[in-house]
Amino acid sequence: MTSQTHSSEPNQPLTITESGSGPAALVLHGGAGPASVNGIAEHLSHTMHVLTPTHPGWDGTPRPPESTTIADLATMYSDLLRNRGLHEVLVVGSSIGGWIAAEMAAQDSDGLLGGLILIDATGVWFDDHPITDFFALDARGIAEHSYHDPDRFHQDPATIPPSQSAVRQANMATLRQYAGDPYMHDPQLLTRLADVSIPTLLLWGASDKIVTPAYGAAYAAAFGNAHLEIIGKAGHLPHLEQPDATFARIDAHLSKAANAS
Template sequence: MGGEASGQGAEGLLGLEGDGGEFAGRGAGAAADGAQGVPLGERGADGGQGGVEGPAGLDRIADLAGFYLDLLERRGLRDVLLVGSSLGGWIGAEMAVRDALRPAGAPALVGGLVLIDAVGIDVPGEPLVDVLGLDARGLAELSWHEPERFLVDPATLPAEELARRRGNFATMRALAGDPYMHDPGLRDRLREVRVPVLAVWGGSDRIATPAYGAAYARSFPDGRFTVVPGAGHLPHLERPAEVHALLDAELARHSRESGTGARRA
């Protein structure tokens, strides 16, 4: 994590990134300007993620969720709106579950959750496509609404960037390769989450389909689902203005409602 989550209390917004680029500094809108991104692909030898020094043994998504919750608590952040893309969405969902199960009287660290084409659950009839063995063209065909616009020939990449991308895939394989991109028990645990959840989905996502996303949203007691037309698995990159408008609206709603929702007795 390359720095602190922005703001305190209801104003905190933390972006949990998959292998798809930053929330901060992309597109337009207050949410984009204020978000602190957490890249998942850059794991240090000490077990940290994206520049955050952490203990060794962060080998599963659940481990990362626990680590980031502890980080929020140590930094005094409360009622944070989590925004997670792809694998980052899975981490955010696990964080929300764990926060909901903290002891009575403990302060709420997570105040809301936005999932952007997240993975992490098993939906019968909507299997996640295994991307780890695909070449660049195959991955682009599944990831983007306009594959030719975003396709990059690996032969044209500098060695440093190529190594970074390979490292990202190695991290994904280590964290989520078996079982592939999901925790078999997570979907049932999502019923424990009492904060508002918005699932934002690219209408052309062929890795985690919109039907998968709609089922994800229905798994939460207070889940909503919206589709971004003309976007694939990374709508915040393909349609940044539309996605950041949704994030701005959700952050405004979160700021208005913080402190009025369900809290631990």
């Protein structure tokens, strides 16, 4: 049995969904919004207490004017864990959520984090494999770059209710605020990860055309204790296209990390 509550943290403009019980996990969504990581949160909630925040500015939530960068979000979530007295927390991040998680790990000097799972994370840059300019894509282009099977996930904008379309446009404006300049990366991030020694799993869709698997390999090499798993027949959101394969790899990683501790 799991229960869910929505709460705003004192002194922080955070809306959080909580479920399950056990060791703490923080699940961070990407530009697609909190609904895109519901499956991950539900899977982990069978054995963990899962916190799934909505990043400030997404889905109509307030964004304080001083919160403008991915580092700001990372600091906010680190403060959340610290204020709740949580340590050794598993942090799972998809897309920019993975970037936030990596930044949290780079900032962590208090043992707040006990493990990382980054899923097709942005945050770094290679001139030979530039991150696709997501903001320049139309709906069909987004589907073709994000999914192994774009026809399964493409939505004709004409069929989306105006209220839902407005939310999506506002989410993209918020994404641009946090990750638009420099585009989708921090030039210093990779060099700051060498001292991060907590168990880290990089999961990457083989067909991701937003951030190719080369980015997963670079992340894996940058961390002190990491490995990369490629998921076939999946793109930028493997937990949506191949949930069983994604969750099996997560479970195996967590089991291995527990046995090693």
